[in-house]
Amino acid sequence: MFKKIMTMLVVLAVLLLAACCPPAATEEPTGEPAQPTKPATEEPAALSGEVVEATPGQALDMVFLPKNLGNAVFDEAHEGALEAALELENPQELQYLAPASRAAGTEQIPIITNATTQGVDAIMISNNAGDQIAPAAQAARDAGIAVVTWDSPIPSAEGEQVFIAQVDFDETGEVMADMALNILGEDGGKFAVLSASPDAANQNAWIAAMEEVLEEDKYANLELLDIVYGNDQSEESYQQALALVDKYPDMELIMAPTTVGIAAASKAMQNEGLCEEVKVSGLGLPSEMASFVKNGCAPEFALWSFEDLGYLTYYVSYLLATGDLQGVESEQFAAGRMGTYTIEKDPTRDEGLRVLMGPFTKYNAGNIDAAVNP
Amino acid sequence: MRRLGWLKSWEGLLLVILIVIIVFNASSTPHYLQVQNQINLFQLHIEKIIVALIMTFIIINAEIDLSVASVMGLAGCVMAYLFERGLPFGVCLLAGLLTGVLAGAVNGFMVSYVGLTSLIVTLAGSIGYRGLAHVLLENRSIGNFPEWFDRLGQQPLIGPFPLALIVFFVLLIIALIILQRSAAGRYVFVIGNSSDVARYSGVNVRRVKMILFIVSGSVAAFAGLLLAARLGSMRGDTALGAELEVITMVVLGGVSIFGGTGSMFGVLLSILIILNLRNGMGLLNITGEIQTGVIGILLILSVLGPNIGRWVTEAWNRHRRVQHMHDREKGG
Numbered sequence: 001m002f003k004k005i006m007t008m009l010v011v012l013a014v015l016l017l018a019a020c021c022p023p024a025a026t027e028e029p030t031g032e033p034a035q036p037t038k039p040a041t042e043e044p045a046a047l048s049g050e051v052v053e054a055t056p057g058q059a060l061d062m063v064f065l066p067k068n069l070g071n072a073v074f075d076e077a078h079e080g081a082l083e084a085a086l087e088l089e090n091p092q093e094l095q096y097l098a099p100a101s102r103a104a105g106t107e108q109i110p111i112i113t114n115a116t117t118q119g120v121d122a123i124m125i126s127n128n129a130g131d132q133i134a135p136a137a138q139a140a141r142d143a144g145i146a147v148v149t150w151d152s153p154i155p156s157a158e159g160e161q162v163f164i165a166q167v168d169f170d171e172t173g174e175v176m177a178d179m180a181l182n183i184l185g186e187d188g189g190k191f192a193v194l195s196a197s198p199d200a201a202n203q204n205a206w207i208a209a210m211e212e213v214l215e216e217d218k219y220a221n222l223e224l225l226d227i228v229y230g231n232d233q234s235e236e237s238y239q240q241a242l243a244l245v246d247k248y249p250d251m252e253l254i255m256a257p258t259t260v261g262i263a264a265a266s267k268a269m270q271n272e273g274l275c276e277e278v279k280v281s282g283l284g285l286p287s288e289m290a291s292f293v294k295n296g297c298a299p300e301f302a303l304w305s306f307e308d309l310g311y312l313t314y315y316v317s318y319l320l321a322t323g324d325l326q327g328v329e330s331e332q333f334a335a336g337r338m339g340t341y342t343i344e345k346d347p348t349r350d351e352g353l354r355v356l357m358g359p360f361t362k363y364n365a366g367n368i369d370a371a372v373n374p
Numbered sequence: 375m376r377r378l379g380w381l382k383s384w385e386g387l388l389l390v391i392l393i394v395i396i397v398f399n400a401s402s403t404p405h406y407l408q409v410q411n412q413i414n415l416f417q418l419h420i421e422k423i424i425v426a427l428i429m430t431f432i433i434i435n436a437e438i439d440l441s442v443a444s445v446m447g448l449a450g451c452v453m454a455y456l457f458e459r460g461l462p463f464g465v466c467l468l469a470g471l472l473t474g475v476l477a478g479a480v481n482g483f484m485v486s487y488v489g490l491t492s493l494i495v496t497l498a499g500s501i502g503y504r505g506l507a508h509v510l511l512e513n514r515s516i517g518n519f520p521e522w523f524d525r526l527g528q529q530p531l532i533g534p535f536p537l538a539l540i541v542f543f544v545l546l547i548i549a550l551i552i553l554q555r556s557a558a559g560r561y562v563f564v565i566g567n568s569s570d571v572a573r574y575s576g577v578n579v580r581r582v583k584m585i586l587f588i589v590s591g592s593v594a595a596f597a598g599l600l601l602a603a604r605l606g607s608m609r610g611d612t613a614l615g616a617e618l619e620v621i622t623m624v625v626l627g628g629v630s631i632f633g634g635t636g637s638m639f640g641v642l643l644s645i646l647i648i649l650n651l652r653n654g655m656g657l658l659n660i661t662g663e664i665q666t667g668v669i670g671i672l673l674i675l676s677v678l679g680p681n682i683g684r685w686v687t688e689a690w691n692r693h694r695r696v697q698h699m700h701d702r703e704k705g706g
Contacts, residue, residue, distance in 0.1 A: 069662045097661045104614050106605065110418045114656035117411045118403075130515040132605040132612070135528050155515070198513050199611060
């Protein structure tokens, strides 16, 4: 027993020594492609009103970090980012890293920390850990890494240079209320919300925006019965949708501001033969919703293009990492096929900057085929 | 040769696995041996490995504490909740710690004095304490703790070492001495082997179990506060699911899930294996399901390993016996 303890202490001592005094070589640059020269001394283009253009061909290590694996929208965003990478002729492969599909939000932290250790040039985060991500993101910023959030920002904006906002959060509320009115008709009716998780910042903001819009006279005939959560799991969302039907016999519409929720609710209504009585709407993916639009279960839904979101995010991150963009208010830049954008103060948070992508596309029987098979 | 005999034991196998992982990591990525990476490797999971130390005692004692992750979350949430209400920060920290003591005492009382199974008691506890954390913080996140607190959680304290890492090594040495060199440690093993034998030998089984659960709750609460400092803010779901990773570390370390056997040395090796494996995979950009899957396979092997080892030894002995008889026949 004593020997074991001694051995253990020796192992410990060796490990501590290894931690304290690494071979000198590891401290030196690691023979990876040289960092692009950052023209940091040039004056920011912000004030001159000049539109910053990207210089293709820079070798930049970039990490694309969605909330988790196994969600189709993040794969689409990845496609968009890859398209931009090809266009910008970045010889370095884009790293698509994500926690497991049911992992806690804080599982994004080791990925950011390891990327910082690797000395990558840019990290693009769809934040799933609220402000708890901030210390890791700040450490990346301190190491000179460009940190951009997309889809879901860091609430305090600490450690984040700019947030690529898909749409104006207030607009989301109005779009949902309009679709509800459109489906239920002028006489209105009763509806319920099937959301993701109670902690999901985006969904909560959109629902709050919708509740505000519902106060207006135009929507006086719409009555919001309840808000339930399917935690962005298909089965759970399916069960919650059916539970809503049981609980509110006079409910005519389920509004799901999440792609997982809307597909699960549509499937539930279809399988139970309830599509005549209860319609489904919200935010959905055209590829997943096409059949439900055609059979009338979900006559209309909306979404922005996640592919465009990934594309725009990559452009901004590339420009920040090369130093062409400084990441300050009112800078203008060109993002390839998507045109010119401006960095602005984010009105939805106390601090922080954003690039607003927009707009919404509403999908219905008229345009769903074109969206699925372009 | 006899001195190295223990290398053939479970710990020996773990040590070999650890060395293989370290050599592989060091040769596959130049970032692995950097000081900051070696610190990060511990720091990213530091709260869980601290809790694994006390979990080792609990499992050797033939009990289990599934509520540790919820106690971590609840302690942090109580602290954050009181802080938001403007109480002095010292009071908030103390209240967080007391939450853990209390939760541990409730678990311990139910197990030792009411006589319920710890699996059920702490499963209920994990649901209850987590629920309470959600009630306190609802959907919000509370942060902006005093700067010194965040600094303590995120910056080095002595040399390159942050506070939590120093705490871990101090607790490790204390745990090692208590478990393997003290009378209290022997009681833990004896009770784990058979609580009836322990009782008839005059060991106060109830008191030992009660103390273990209180310490477990307290250590978990302390770890929860360290986590709050590292993350800079608290949410109701913080540390969700951490108990499974903690138990994985202990079981992989060779501690029998039925109690009675195990060593701190094995648990330390298992902790180092899991941390180095995670870090190496992270630096090689292996994340998500694959990373989780590899850890899962490791755990399955750790359960199968001793059995496979026994089969192989038995098969080998049988083979040798047959060979021996064969040779004798030939010779005769």
